[in-house]
Amino acid sequence: MTAVVRAVDRFLGPVSLALVVLTVWLGLWVTPPDELQGDLVRLIYLHPALAWVALYLAFGLAAVCSALYLWPRTRAERWDLLAASTVEVGVVFLSLTLATGMLWGRPAWGVWWTWDARLTSTALLEILFIGYLAMRRVPADPHTRARRCAVLALLATLDVPIVHFSVQWWNGLHQGATLGSGLTFHIHGSMLWTLLLSFVAFTCVFAWMVRRRYQIAVRDAARELDELAAALTARRAEGVR
Amino acid sequence: MWRDAVLVCAKDLRIELRARVLLWQVLPFGVLSLVLFALALGPSLVALRHGAPGMLWLALLLATVLAAGRSAQIESPEGTRASVRLLGLDPGGVFLGKALALFVELAVLTAVLAVGLLVGFHVDGVRLALTAPLCACAVAALAAVGTLYGAVVAGTDVAGTLLPLLVLPALAPVLIAGERGTAAVLQGGGPGRWAVVLGVMAVVYVAVGVVLYGPLEEPS
Numbered sequence: 001m002t003a004v005v006r007a008v009d010r011f012l013g014p015v016s017l018a019l020v021v022l023t024v025w026l027g028l029w030v031t032p033p034d035e036l037q038g039d040l041v042r043l044i045y046l047h048p049a050l051a052w053v054a055l056y057l058a059f060g061l062a063a064v065c066s067a068l069y070l071w072p073r074t075r076a077e078r079w080d081l082l083a084a085s086t087v088e089v090g091v092v093f094l095s096l097t098l099a100t101g102m103l104w105g106r107p108a109w110g111v112w113w114t115w116d117a118r119l120t121s122t123a124l125l126e127i128l129f130i131g132y133l134a135m136r137r138v139p140a141d142p143h144t145r146a147r148r149c150a151v152l153a154l155l156a157t158l159d160v161p162i163v164h165f166s167v168q169w170w171n172g173l174h175q176g177a178t179l180g181s182g183l184t185f186h187i188h189g190s191m192l193w194t195l196l197l198s199f200v201a202f203t204c205v206f207a208w209m210v211r212r213r214y215q216i217a218v219r220d221a222a223r224e225l226d227e228l229a230a231a232l233t234a235r236r237a238e239g240v241r
Numbered sequence: 242m243w244r245d246a247v248l249v250c251a252k253d254l255r256i257e258l259r260a261r262v263l264l265w266q267v268l269p270f271g272v273l274s275l276v277l278f279a280l281a282l283g284p285s286l287v288a289l290r291h292g293a294p295g296m297l298w299l300a301l302l303l304a305t306v307l308a309a310g311r312s313a314q315i316e317s318p319e320g321t322r323a324s325v326r327l328l329g330l331d332p333g334g335v336f337l338g339k340a341l342a343l344f345v346e347l348a349v350l351t352a353v354l355a356v357g358l359l360v361g362f363h364v365d366g367v368r369l370a371l372t373a374p375l376c377a378c379a380v381a382a383l384a385a386v387g388t389l390y391g392a393v394v395a396g397t398d399v400a401g402t403l404l405p406l407l408v409l410p411a412l413a414p415v416l417i418a419g420e421r422g423t424a425a426v427l428q429g430g431g432p433g434r435w436a437v438v439l440g441v442m443a444v445v446y447v448a449v450g451v452v453l454y455g456p457l458e459e460p461s
Contacts, residue, residue, distance in 0.1 A: 070453075070456045124410045124413050127406075128407075128410045128411065130406075131403075131406045131407040131410065134406060134407075135393070135394075135403065138398075138403065139398070140397065147456050147457060147459060148393050148394075148457065150456070151389075151453045151456060151457055152393060152407065154449075154453065155389070155390075155411060155449065155453075158449070162414070
């Protein structure tokens with residue numbers, strides 16, 4: 001293990017925690033309430049960052065790792081394990097995205113849930129990746145399982161552009177981009193900096209969680225192989241008798 | 242690839258003609274779904290006509306799960322997949338052939354369900370006939386997705402329970418676009434952009450299936 005990886009392993013967790021605490025402090029006590037939405041606007045320091053991590057980072061990374069696994073020249077077990085780890089963490093972040101969206105929707109729209117295109121496509125994406133996680137738990141040869149899951153991840157990722165463009169395509173209730181397009185921002189001052197910080201904080205949390213989950217996945221895979229070897233040895237010993 | 246596709250399609254259809262699973266299981270299930278939906282909606286003519294497009298596509302989606310599972314099951318007996326691999330067929334061709342066979346089966350099912358809609362939901366027959374191109378695009382998308390997901394779960398012990406969980410969310414966009422397009426045509430308009438959406442979905446899923454079917458069929 002290189003010194004850089006060791007340093008990342010050691011400091012990523014505490015740094016992520018500090019950034020989240022800073023985001024919470026800025027979001028709850030330093031930034032002002034919105035003129036129209038009041039304190040409800042403070043959910044903006046959670047919801048867009050959680051969505052960014054789940055939709056683009058986690059599922060994007062899962063798609064890249066799955067493609068690398070399926071490509072014969074780059075096929076390696078680590079891509080499968082990394083894809084599984086990112087999907088698992090991504091599903092957690094997407095659940096939080098939906099939950100914070102519902103918390104905002106109740107006072108803003110008057111309902112916890114509405115069949116808006118953005119909400120519906122996001123919920124479908126969540127179910128697609130839950131299906132991926134269900135597939136991972138089906139007993140099978142590791143390589144067969146890895147191939148099937150890689151295909152599932154790529155198929156599920158087809159929904160990500162639909163989620164992204166749903167606001168433009170269907171003009172539903174969900175608002176457009178919060179930050180704005182390119183370098184033109186819709187919000188300013190401390191609200192802008194806190195929002196940008198939340199993106200960095202949750203990206204770090206995501207990286208830390210994926211790193212930890214990947215380490216567990218590697219150990220799980222090694223344990224499975226050990227158990228198989230032990231079972232084969234026991235079977236051979238039975239045959240000798 | 243095309244020659245292999247025709248061979249596989251003919252093989253699947255021949256097996257289907259002999260086994261008649263579509264005739265005795267999938268078709269009755271689709272019709273039963275329509276009947277149950279009609280019971281849930283109640284006898285109101287307005288409610289039935291209003292809900293007809295959604296009911297058609299929901300029944301078709303549920304029946305697709307059965308048909309896709311059956312299509313994948315054809316290769317599930319021990320050694321069958323290995324035998325197919327030994328034939329040296331192009332995996333893309335195998336996918337296209339199986340998807341084409343499923344398309345034919347689902348097209349028959351759609352025609353039967355359309356008759357059910359005509360009789361049970363009192364929709365305009367001429368208007369319903371005008372939805373044929375829209376239905377063709379949607380059924381192509383259903384067949385491609387069903388074939389691909391069927392191959393993903395093929396050979397697992399939990400295929401029966403896992404396939405609906407995987408395939409139904411993937412088919413939900415087809416349900417939405419199919420329902421909106423059919424409703425628009427039945428109300429006297431055209432399918433508009435929904436036909437384009439379904440056409441794009443069909444092309445994308447067929448292309449993705451041709452590319453991804455190969456890795457699914459690789460030996461362990």
